[in-house]
Amino acid sequence: MNTLIFRTVAPFITALMLLFSVFILLRGHNEPGGGFIGGLIAASALAIYGIAFGVDAVRRAIRVHPLAIAGFGLLLSCLAGLISIFFAVPFMTGLWVYPVLAGVEVPLSSVMLFDLGVYFVVLGAVASIALALEERELD
Numbered sequence: 001m002n003t004l005i006f007r008t009v010a011p012f013i014t015a016l017m018l019l020f021s022v023f024i025l026l027r028g029h030n031e032p033g034g035g036f037i038g039g040l041i042a043a044s045a046l047a048i049y050g051i052a053f054g055v056d057a058v059r060r061a062i063r064v065h066p067l068a069i070a071g072f073g074l075l076l077s078c079l080a081g082l083i084s085i086f087f088a089v090p091f092m093t094g095l096w097v098y099p100v101l102a103g104v105e106v107p108l109s110s111v112m113l114f115d116l117g118v119y120f121v122v123l124g125a126v127a128s129i130a131l132a133l134e135e136r137e138l139d
Contacts, residue, residue: 002052010052017045025119035115039122046123047130055135058127066128073120080114 021041028034050058062069084093094111 007052010049014045014049017048018042021045021119025115028115035118036122039119040126042119042123043126043130046127047134050131050134055131058131062127066124066131068124070121070124070128073117073122073124075117076120077114077117080110080117083110083113 021038024033024041025035025038028038046058046062049061081092083095084091087093087095089095092114094109096107096109098105098107100106
């Protein structure tokens with residue numbers, strides 16, 4: 001299945017899927033989506049890239065071991081829960097701040113930090129599994 005057409009189109013599909021995964025992540029609390037499905041879409045994009053160019057190309061592209069990405073996501077998710085302890089509210093209570101960036105008020109929440117953590121956990125774990133399976137297939 002490693003055709004010239006597939007290798008030509010794969011980088012564009014990968015970039016589009018990664019962009020779409022971020023879109024799904026960001027709209028997750030108001031409409032369907034969120035960190036889990038966004039992470040699955042991003043991992044699928046890396047799997048497509050791996051099918052087209054090989055596992056080594058994916059490892060060079062992400063530059064970090066996929067399990068390190070998952071660990072970072074777990075750290076973010078835990079941090080989102082621990083923030084509530086410092087404000088003397090129940091664990092995992094959503095807290096909001098409204099910084100003004102370039103004259104626009106941007107609502108940020110600890111819930112978004114948790115969702116971002118889930119995104120990275122799913123991306124790292126599924127990408128690690130997919131890369132291991134693709135490596136095994138080549139043997």
